[in-house]
Amino acid sequence: MINFQYVRANSIADAVNLIADDPAAKFVAGGTNLIDLMKMDVEQPTKLIDISRLALDKVEDTAEGGLRIGAMVRNSDLAYHPAVEARYPVLSSAIRAGASQQLRNMASTGGNLLQRTRCAYFYDIALPCNKRTPGSGCGALAGHNRMHAILGTSDACIAVFPSDMCVALALLEARVHVSGPNGARTIAFDAFHRLPGETPQRDNNLEPGEMIVAVELPSAGFASNYSYLKIRDRLSYAFALVSVGVGLEIADGRIKAARLALGGVAHKPWRDTRAEAALAGQAANEAVFRQAADIVLRDARGFGHNNFKIELARRAIIRALTQAANGTPQSQSNKKIA
Numbered sequence: 424m425i426n427f428q429y430v431r432a433n434s435i436a437d438a439v440n441l442i443a444d445d446p447a448a449k450f451v452a453g454g455t456n457l458i459d460l461m462k463m464d465v466e467q468p469t470k471l472i473d474i475s476r477l478a479l480d481k482v483e484d485t486a487e488g489g490l491r492i493g494a495m496v497r498n499s500d501l502a503y504h505p506a507v508e509a510r511y512p513v514l515s516s517a518i519r520a521g522a523s524q525q526l527r528n529m530a531s532t533g534g535n536l537l538q539r540t541r542c543a544y545f546y547d548i549a550l551p552c553n554k555r556t557p558g559s560g561c562g563a564l565a566g567h568n569r570m571h572a573i574l575g576t577s578d579a580c581i582a583v584f585p586s587d588m589c590v591a592l593a594l595l596e597a598r599v600h601v602s603g604p605n606g607a608r609t610i611a612f613d614a615f616h617r618l619p620g621e622t623p624q625r626d627n628n629l630e631p632g633e634m635i636v637a638v639e640l641p642s643a644g645f646a647s648n649y650s651y652l653k654i655r656d657r658l659s660y661a662f663a664l665v666s667v668g669v670g671l672e673i674a675d676g677r678i679k680a681a682r683l684a685l686g687g688v689a690h691k692p693w694r695d696t697r698a699e700a701a702l703a704g705q706a707a708n709e710a711v712f713r714q715a716a717d718i719v720l721r722d723a724r725g726f727g728h729n730n731f732k733i734e735l736a737r738r739a740i741i742r743a744l745t746q747a748a749n750g751t752p753q754s755q756s757n758k759k760i761a
């Protein structure tokens with residue numbers, strides 16, 4: 424049991440001032456990840472700054488034809504928002520692939536981006552983990568690493584970032600609007616999350632005291648040819664072993680533009696622009712999809728228990744590209760893989 428204070432923020436400026444006064448404080452939104460981590464002594468904030476009642480719960484059209492999603496929009500509200508279902512179905516599908524309905528009712532957009540890894544070594548304070556306690560070592564490297572990363576790893580950390588929603592945001596080229604002690608700024612989605620390198624304790628590029636206020640989607644939503652395929656141990660309520668988000672623009676059987684991102688394989692949503700470039704201009708067929716999968720996995724590396732993920736990812740990429748090209752996206756209500 425840890426002692427902490429609780430305070431409710433009245434505005435974005437109030438929230439930013441409150442955290443500037445106490446760097447060991449934390450924002451709490453839906454609380455679905457942070458409170459669990461506090462119960463397990465992984466996170467020990469001195470103060471919780473409740474941002475859940477701030478007026479950041481709107482989904483609004485932008486002048487550029489995109490959408491601006493407030494940081495407090497709940498995952499369920501976003502997944503079933505008419506504009507998201509119609510214009511960005513890959514985002515709707517990815518959110519619905521995650522967690523459970525009850526959790527999605529609480530979980531917020533900002534909190535989803537900032538959820539922490541599900542690595543068992545991170546959660547167990549009796550075990551070494553460079554992400555939780557820098558310098559203590561990585562228990563997963565030679566330990567139980569079935570769920571762990573195959574791309575972008577370092578000797579310090581092989582944890583994966585577990586979000587489904589963020590895979591879709593990566594391929595949609597979302598932008599993250601933040602507010603902090605030095606004012607407001609916008610971060611491209613690809614530059615938001617980090618690879619572990621020597622500093623796995625840092626999941627993302629937010630500066631101390633910065634708060635996410637919104638996520639913005641550009642106009643391209645790939646609504647006709649998309650798929651979000653999630654492979655997991657159970658058909659629901661389980662984190663991805665591998666997931667693949669795809670958006671294609673197809674004309675006369677040829678791919679005009681492609682977006683491809685993976686979840687469950689790296690410390691951040693793994694988008695591969697080289698594979699996307701290789702798909703562009705090609706006929707939409709299995710040989711081309713296989714080539715793209717080979718490009719994505721060119722530097723993949725297993726650590727023993729997770730070696731199977733490399734072939735699983737290859738097959739999932741080909742399957743998801745096929746689903747997207749055929750206009751038969753993976754269903755999230757009937758999860759049998761077509």
Ligand SMILES: Cc1cc2nc3c(=O)[nH]c(=O)nc-3n(C[C@H](O)[C@H](O)[C@H](O)COP(=O)(O)OP(=O)(O)OC[C@H]3O[C@@H](n4cnc5c(N)ncnc54)[C@H](O)[C@@H]3O)c2cc1C
Binds near residue numbers: 459520586660
């Ligand atoms: C049993 C279980 C199963 C799950 N399964 C899945 C799954 O399959 N797929 C998936 O994607 N997710 C899954 N999740 C994770 C879930 O999606 C996240 O817990 C949720 O999205 C976090 O949102 P939240 O609002 O509750 O965040 P909180 O727990 O409130 O906060 C999380 C972190 O974000 C920070 N934070 C929150 N909002 C902001 C903000 N606006 N600005 C700055 N910092 C902020 C907090 O300080 C904290 O550090 C699962 C969770 C549970 C408990």
